[in-house]
Amino acid sequence: MSPKVSDAYKEERRAAILEGALQCFADKGYPATTVDDIVRRLGISKGALYNYFASKEEMFTALMEERMERLIVGVKGERYDTIPDAAGKLSLIMRRFQRQALQELRPLLAFYLEFSLQASRREELRQVMLRHEETAVAFIREVIEEGIRSGEFRPDLDSGEAASLFWALRDGIALQFIGSGEDEQYQVLMRGMERMLLLYANKRPEG
Amino acid sequence: MSPKVSDAYKEERRAAILEGALQCFADKGYPATTVDDIVRRLGISKGALYNYFASKEEMFTALMEERMERLIVGVKGERYDTIPDAAGKLSLIMRRFQRQALQELRPLLAFYLEFSLQASRREELRQVMLRHEETAVAFIREVIEEGIRSGEFRPDLDSGEAASLFWALRDGIALQFIGSGEDEQYQVLMRGMERMLLLYANKRPEG
Amino acid sequence: MSPKVSDAYKEERRAAILEGALQCFADKGYPATTVDDIVRRLGISKGALYNYFASKEEMFTALMEERMERLIVGVKGERYDTIPDAAGKLSLIMRRFQRQALQELRPLLAFYLEFSLQASRREELRQVMLRHEETAVAFIREVIEEGIRSGEFRPDLDSGEAASLFWALRDGIALQFIGSGEDEQYQVLMRGMERMLLLYANKRPEG
Amino acid sequence: MSPKVSDAYKEERRAAILEGALQCFADKGYPATTVDDIVRRLGISKGALYNYFASKEEMFTALMEERMERLIVGVKGERYDTIPDAAGKLSLIMRRFQRQALQELRPLLAFYLEFSLQASRREELRQVMLRHEETAVAFIREVIEEGIRSGEFRPDLDSGEAASLFWALRDGIALQFIGSGEDEQYQVLMRGMERMLLLYANKRPEG
DNA sequence: CATGAATGAGTCTTCATTCAT
DNA sequence: AATGAATGAAGACTCATTCAT
Numbered sequence: 001m002s003p004k005v006s007d008a009y010k011e012e013r014r015a016a017i018l019e020g021a022l023q024c025f026a027d028k029g030y031p032a033t034t035v036d037d038i039v040r041r042l043g044i045s046k047g048a049l050y051n052y053f054a055s056k057e058e059m060f061t062a063l064m065e066e067r068m069e070r071l072i073v074g075v076k077g078e079r080y081d082t083i084p085d086a087a088g089k090l091s092l093i094m095r096r097f098q099r100q101a102l103q104e105l106r107p108l109l110a111f112y113l114e115f116s117l118q119a120s121r122r123e124e125l126r127q128v129m130l131r132h133e134e135t136a137v138a139f140i141r142e143v144i145e146e147g148i149r150s151g152e153f154r155p156d157l158d159s160g161e162a163a164s165l166f167w168a169l170r171d172g173i174a175l176q177f178i179g180s181g182e183d184e185q186y187q188v189l190m191r192g193m194e195r196m197l198l199l200y201a202n203k204r205p206e207g
Numbered sequence: 208m209s210p211k212v213s214d215a216y217k218e219e220r221r222a223a224i225l226e227g228a229l230q231c232f233a234d235k236g237y238p239a240t241t242v243d244d245i246v247r248r249l250g251i252s253k254g255a256l257y258n259y260f261a262s263k264e265e266m267f268t269a270l271m272e273e274r275m276e277r278l279i280v281g282v283k284g285e286r287y288d289t290i291p292d293a294a295g296k297l298s299l300i301m302r303r304f305q306r307q308a309l310q311e312l313r314p315l316l317a318f319y320l321e322f323s324l325q326a327s328r329r330e331e332l333r334q335v336m337l338r339h340e341e342t343a344v345a346f347i348r349e350v351i352e353e354g355i356r357s358g359e360f361r362p363d364l365d366s367g368e369a370a371s372l373f374w375a376l377r378d379g380i381a382l383q384f385i386g387s388g389e390d391e392q393y394q395v396l397m398r399g400m401e402r403m404l405l406l407y408a409n410k411r412p413e414g
Numbered sequence: 415m416s417p418k419v420s421d422a423y424k425e426e427r428r429a430a431i432l433e434g435a436l437q438c439f440a441d442k443g444y445p446a447t448t449v450d451d452i453v454r455r456l457g458i459s460k461g462a463l464y465n466y467f468a469s470k471e472e473m474f475t476a477l478m479e480e481r482m483e484r485l486i487v488g489v490k491g492e493r494y495d496t497i498p499d500a501a502g503k504l505s506l507i508m509r510r511f512q513r514q515a516l517q518e519l520r521p522l523l524a525f526y527l528e529f530s531l532q533a534s535r536r537e538e539l540r541q542v543m544l545r546h547e548e549t550a551v552a553f554i555r556e557v558i559e560e561g562i563r564s565g566e567f568r569p570d571l572d573s574g575e576a577a578s579l580f581w582a583l584r585d586g587i588a589l590q591f592i593g594s595g596e597d598e599q600y601q602v603l604m605r606g607m608e609r610m611l612l613l614y615a616n617k618r619p620e621g
Numbered sequence: 622m623s624p625k626v627s628d629a630y631k632e633e634r635r636a637a638i639l640e641g642a643l644q645c646f647a648d649k650g651y652p653a654t655t656v657d658d659i660v661r662r663l664g665i666s667k668g669a670l671y672n673y674f675a676s677k678e679e680m681f682t683a684l685m686e687e688r689m690e691r692l693i694v695g696v697k698g699e700r701y702d703t704i705p706d707a708a709g710k711l712s713l714i715m716r717r718f719q720r721q722a723l724q725e726l727r728p729l730l731a732f733y734l735e736f737s738l739q740a741s742r743r744e745e746l747r748q749v750m751l752r753h754e755e756t757a758v759a760f761i762r763e764v765i766e767e768g769i770r771s772g773e774f775r776p777d778l779d780s781g782e783a784a785s786l787f788w789a790l791r792d793g794i795a796l797q798f799i800g801s802g803e804d805e806q807y808q809v810l811m812r813g814m815e816r817m818l819l820l821y822a823n824k825r826p827e828g
Numbered sequence: 829c830a831t832g833a834a835t836g837a838g839t840c841t842t843c844a845t846t847c848a849t
Numbered sequence: 850a851a852t853g854a855a856t857g858a859a860g861a862c863t864c865a866t867t868c869a870t
Binding site: 530534540544572578586590593603607611613 | 727738754785817
């Protein structure tokens, strides 16, 4: 007799399950994660879980569809919009990535990589992945175009290409640290990435 | 006195199995690939396979150790050593990657990413991965140091960092194209990578 | 909120599985018994079995620990403690063994010998076996010491040695009848054993 | 063109294989022994082995049929027949068993036990086993009857029963030491066995 | 005769999913 | 809805036996 409440409750429950599944997938990988792992972590029963998801795969796909953006792009900070110059914005974004300790980054990276891999093999997921990439590229591209318009960056810079390289660098660095490596070394590379990109984007110094 | 077949035969057999396993791992991922998949693809029996490899994992590891080695070292072409300048060498290396059609490259890339992923979760594989990374970085680092010594690259360039960024870029670009994407766009990015790196090393591109 | 079946049910189930396993091990021997054999005999699924035991070996061990215990302790009948003299107790114990028809005894004997055999080759089982032997020897030894204290048995009798000989005789006789042999002949030997032991303990049989 | 030589050679070969198989079966048990184990120990090829025996089982059966007696009864020593009294003969036989170190005894005991077990399950082997037991019992029985005739042992002694108890004791003691235990303790029990049996057989001291 | 690579049925074990309660 | 015991189809790996050389 309280369908509204029930719906909210169900939504909450579903989200909680997804959260637990995400942790498990990140920890052990999708195939290695058992449904028992997930229910154990959540302290619920298998029957309960299967009330919300028809299969383990459905959880994976749902995570991909619903969490992907939140996972990777959650960068726009509170004060992001107050930064006047494009280079500053890019720097802020990269600093965000740097600040995150590797320890907490790793599971998510692993999960992201797993997503990419799975997506490369299954058409339905590929679409999700593509959409995500486009969002990510568009986000950076906008900043770069802002920089080109304002004269901070060289006018012949291909904003799409540069945005792709941005993400390539970020992902490639992440990949190097997915298994092991020190925070310090990670930050060195992230700073290198920053310098390299700004150098690439900038009007040539004295050109 | 005879099925003591030649060592060459056995080596060939082993290589064929590895090749089949690579295809399977690339297609479906390591955990999702069954030994039956591999065996079926090769048209041999399970026993035959287990004559050459003690476990599925051993194939996976061997592939990483032997195949990826080849991928890197295979870059050193016939005329590689005759190139006088470091920038030229780097360019050649990157051109190599560009020349390979994505279609051929994808299985290898997928395998490589898959290995990274698995390696992030299992100590034995991590060691193999680390060794591979060291080899790869050292290879590029050497070229960069040559460039620094010759004055082509700026003297304050950190060769290790630059080499890591090199591979980060390459891997990140690869990641973007694992699932889909056009050869043309891929080559655009690879050229972007080349320009960006040389600029970073302070070697102005001819343009 | 329910297939959380009662503990009693689970205990029953577990016992039933053990019973089936015992029959199989006795019939075909431990290594030759497949989990499928056990499951087929019980009419359950493999998954069900593995809900109760983590491995085939665990069943084997549990059987030794729980069943054989019962075999020994089960000898202590209701009126066992009311018997005043040690010789009477020993006799009772031996009569127990005699009373059991060979047909019933055989599977247990076969299992016991099988366990001894396997235990001779695997450390984990050896421990279980040792514990069992100690329990068994201690049980008889106590009775013998009681007899020594009461003067029924000669004072220089080594109770440990005698207890070992007791079990050696029983096991040796069992071994002779595992495969074939008549109940009658079995009982003749068991009576011989009784006389021999009491004579050795220096308690002249009535005869 | 030399069938006689060839036959001898073949017989030798066969015997060698059987010997190797015996060692393996004793070490690891029949089911756990692989044909590869046997072949490796002998330094021959599988094809060679299968020229002499049609199956692993055939080796086991052949061993049982051909080696059984040699294994257990090889007791009649050089000077055995010169001993005048029955008790002395029995003692000598038991001393033989005692002298053998447990370490070398164990594999054979394990094998013997395995035989018994297998024999209890398969009709063809049961016959072999029975014949062996009869031989063994008859051997001891003869000595005992000699003792009865000479007045050393009590006239009402049932020689068959006593012989069976003899072997039961010996096998039971062996069983106790199959997995572990010290030589010293083993010898203590064997001496206990000797005393117990002679006491049982003897005219009652002063009756 | 000897060789040992190849075969493939068979082994134990796991785990996604179902369903009686 | 929730529970968790039960199911049974895989999965990785083994090994007795065969057979081309």
